[in-house]
Amino acid sequence: MIDGFYAVDYQVHSYCSHDGRASIAEQCARAVAIGLEEIGFSEHKDFDPSDPVVNHFDYEAYMQEIEKARREWGDRLKIRAGVEIDYQIWFEDQIGTYLDAHPFDFVIGSVHYVGGTMLMTPEYNRARTAEAAYRDYFKAVRDSVASGLFDILGHLEYANRRGVSAWGPYQTVRYRDALEDLLALVIAQGTVLEINTAGLHQNIGMTYPHADTVALYASMGGTRISIGSDAHHPDQLAHAYAQAVSIVRASGLSHICTFEHRQLLPVPLLPVTAFTAGPEES
Numbered sequence: 001m002i003d004g005f006y007a008v009d010y011q012v013h014s015y016c017s018h019d020g021r022a023s024i025a026e027q028c029a030r031a032v033a034i035g036l037e038e039i040g041f042s043e044h045k046d047f048d049p050s051d052p053v054v055n056h057f058d059y060e061a062y063m064q065e066i067e068k069a070r071r072e073w074g075d076r077l078k079i080r081a082g083v084e085i086d087y088q089i090w091f092e093d094q095i096g097t098y099l100d101a102h103p104f105d106f107v108i109g110s111v112h113y114v115g116g117t118m119l120m121t122p123e124y125n126r127a128r129t130a131e132a133a134y135r136d137y138f139k140a141v142r143d144s145v146a147s148g149l150f151d152i153l154g155h156l157e158y159a160n161r162r163g164v165s166a167w168g169p170y171q172t173v174r175y176r177d178a179l180e181d182l183l184a185l186v187i188a189q190g191t192v193l194e195i196n197t198a199g200l201h202q203n204i205g206m207t208y209p210h211a212d213t214v215a216l217y218a219s220m221g222g223t224r225i226s227i228g229s230d231a232h233h234p235d236q237l238a239h240a241y242a243q244a245v246s247i248v249r250a251s252g253l254s255h256i257c258t259f260e261h262r263q264l265l266p267v268p269l270l271p272v273t274a275f276t277a278g279p280e281e282s
């Protein structure tokens with residue numbers, strides 16, 4: 001429990017990701033120490049052959065480490081084996097084939113590149129206005145959701161990581177039409193919307209997506225939220241979890257989503273007193 005709530009982190013990396021800075025065992029030890037009930041590893045899996053780290057992720061080695069961690073920590077911690085796929089439209093077939101052959105507990109689809117260029121870098125921004133920089137990003141995210149390949153939409157509005165320094169403060173209201181169109185599709189597809197707290201430790205001062213966007217999603221009828229810290233190091237695990245929980249609750253939502261074998265398992269977000277008095281405990 002963290003602040004009395006069932007505590008889950010569903011965006012966690014280890015050395016199985018090219019940029020991870022801890023072992024799976026180290027992340028699990030930290031998870032138990034800070035009171036997480038459940039940890040969802042979301043290792044990077046990329047498909048772009050021009051990316052030097054494209055072959056870093058090793059599915060068999062990953063699953064072996066997960067099994068080992070479950071033997072050691074499984075009585076105190078639910079350990080889920082997920083993946084964060086870097087989505088680019090031209091790899092859709094490859095991603096689908098890969099996911100058919102490699103079972104995971106959950107699959108996050110994330111957009112880091114648009115048109116082959118990393119978001120909001122000078123190279124990306126050169127040919128665009130601020131408006132186009134964001135709208136092209138939202139279009140790519142829309143494509144990722146429309147593909148139907150993913151359980152969770154990863155870090156929506158991640159464009160702000162570099163976008164805010166490049167283009168100034170982000171204004172949800174400016175892109176409201178694009179967001180409404182995207183979120184309507186997210187809801188129709190049943191895709192889970194991730195609240196990623198990395199923006200709070202990257203000094204962007206907002207989660208991905210912004211709390212206003214979560215509220216917009218809920219006002220449109222969306223109910224499926226997951227929470228992740230994007231921890232690449234144990235110090236970042238469950239970062240600002242209580243803040244993410246308050247965003248969920250402020251939007252009038254009462255559950256967060258977890259997964260096993262890609263089956264969605266909603267967990268009530270209730271204060272511990274109500275949670276222990278719930279029907280499952282009686």
Ligand SMILES: [Zn+2]
Pocket residue numbers: 084110112154155
């Ligand atoms: Zn990511």
